[in-house]
Amino acid sequence: MADPKPFPPLKNDLILRAARGEKTERAPVWVMRQAGRYLPEFREERVMNDFFKICRTPELATKVTLQPIDRYDGLLDASIIFSDILVIPQALGMEVEMVPGKGPHFPDPLVKPEEVHTKLKESVDVNKELQYVFDAITMTRHALNGRVPLIGFVGAPWTLMSYMIEGGGSKTLSKAKEWLYKYPQESHELLRRITDVCVDFLVGQVRAGAQMLQVFESWGGELGPHEFEQFSLPYLAQIATRVKEILGRDESVPMTVFAKGSWYALDKLAVIGYETVSLDWTYSPTAAKAVTKGRVTLQGNMDPSVLLGGDEAIVATATRMVREFGSTGRYIANLGHGILPSVPVEGMELFLKTVHRVGLEVAAEEKAKEIKSDMNILG
Numbered sequence: 001m002a003d004p005k006p007f008p009p010l011k012n013d014l015i016l017r018a019a020r021g022e023k024t025e026r027a028p029v030w031v032m033r034q035a036g037r038y039l040p041e042f043r044e045e046r047v048m049n050d051f052f053k054i055c056r057t058p059e060l061a062t063k064v065t066l067q068p069i070d071r072y073d074g075l076l077d078a079s080i081i082f083s084d085i086l087v088i089p090q091a092l093g094m095e096v097e098m099v100p101g102k103g104p105h106f107p108d109p110l111v112k113p114e115e116v117h118t119k120l121k122e123s124v125d126v127n128k129e130l131q132y133v134f135d136a137i138t139m140t141r142h143a144l145n146g147r148v149p150l151i152g153f154v155g156a157p158w159t160l161m162s163y164m165i166e167g168g169g170s171k172t173l174s175k176a177k178e179w180l181y182k183y184p185q186e187s188h189e190l191l192r193r194i195t196d197v198c199v200d201f202l203v204g205q206v207r208a209g210a211q212m213l214q215v216f217e218s219w220g221g222e223l224g225p226h227e228f229e230q231f232s233l234p235y236l237a238q239i240a241t242r243v244k245e246i247l248g249r250d251e252s253v254p255m256t257v258f259a260k261g262s263w264y265a266l267d268k269l270a271v272i273g274y275e276t277v278s279l280d281w282t283y284s285p286t287a288a289k290a291v292t293k294g295r296v297t298l299q300g301n302m303d304p305s306v307l308l309g310g311d312e313a314i315v316a317t318a319t320r321m322v323r324e325f326g327s328t329g330r331y332i333a334n335l336g337h338g339i340l341p342s343v344p345v346e347g348m349e350l351f352l353k354t355v356h357r358v359g360l361e362v363a364a365e366e367k368a369k370e371i372k373s374d375m376n377i378l379g
């Protein structure tokens with residue numbers, strides 16, 4: 001059960017308005033993986049606690065979610081719940097460890113197609129398996145005290161399937177791809193099962209207090225256009241449609257899809273039910289705007305490595321990004337992928353401050369232009 005106490009009123013709704021296509025007084029900004037290893041206060045917490053213990057303990061997840069919000073006070077326009085995309089494979093019955101310095105490891109990954117039936121639970125009760133995430137969301141929403149909206153998330157089916165078969169990170173995803181070609185039927189069965197959990201999990205996150213949702217197809221770009229249309233896009237579409245159907249108009253929240261590397265699919269990603277499409281740094285903002293034609297809000301897309309490149313590079317690149325996207329509507333500033341653990345905290349701060357400054361400048365210029373054209377019409 002969600003906490004029955006009403007949530008504090010929201011003081012900054014910039015990101016929700018930008019996602020809905022309304023004009024904003026500046027471009028909102030947040031950063032993927034903003035709570036995590038580049039923050040000394042997070043590293044301190046990790047010395048004491050295992051990664052998944054933090055995820056499973058609402059007090060700790062709340063504390064870590066708030067770390068970047070407190071450190072960059074007033075500079076971030078959204079928070080994202082501290083968790084991981086791999087909590088879904090865990091809910092399906094798989095063991096996942098987070099190995100420090102290495103990343104996720106599945107001691108017993110899916111090897112044979114029949115293991116979809118033998119190794120995974122037939123159905124998952126998210127209220128039982130993932131209640132700890134819902135509790136963390138409710139607690140965090142209260143602790144945020146309305147400062148910024150709280151984003152919930154899931155990993156997309158293809159990305160999760162890849163982890164479940166590869167057993168961890170992989171350069172080629174050759175085992176997961178072998179499944180797609182050799183066992184297409186079982187692959188679809190697996191993708192369907194994951195999709196069902198994604199839908200229930202996202203609905204539960206909204207009911208627990210999430211005010212926006214993001215779906216991470218981090219390994220989308222490993223597929224070619226044909227395979228993406230078969231094995232990723234239909235499930236991404238189903239997730240948006242089904243989540244909104246269940247929540248209905250009154251309860252629905254804006255949804256973002258991030259299919260990293262799937263530039264060839266941008267036109268399609270703009271019409272499958274998401275308000276926002278998140279872009280990696282290989283897109284030019286101008287080209288992305290030309291393809292999406294204002295049908296969705298765009299989010300992104302600075303290369304995270306720029307934050308390692310020193311002050312001059314950060315200011316120049318962030319300025320160019322905000323100017324090219326334009327900032328008074330349909331734009332949410334972010335990086336093109338998660339922030340890297342080696343980023344200095346000052347680099348992140350300079351990025352956020354630059355986005356604020358340039359966002360306000362662009363908004364003022366656009367306003368002045370509007371007034372001028374109104375006067376021309378009148379005059």
Ligand SMILES: Cc1c2[nH]c(c1CCC(=O)O)Cc1[nH]c(c(CCC(=O)O)c1C)Cc1[nH]c(c(CCC(=O)O)c1C)Cc1[nH]c(c(C)c1CCC(=O)O)C2
Nearest residue numbers: 032033034035036037081082083084085103104216218338
């Ligand atoms: C692919 C993926 C994963 N997890 C996630 C993705 C999709 C986004 C992306 O593509 O970057 C999503 C994720 N993971 C984490 C969050 C928390 C919230 C936030 O963004 O601030 C989110 C949104 C925490 C985390 N997830 C992880 C950490 C570091 C773990 C540690 O402390 O050892 C954190 C803070 C571990 C993790 N989790 C995963 C990997 C590959 C790794 C290891 C490498 C890495 O750290 O980037 C899987």
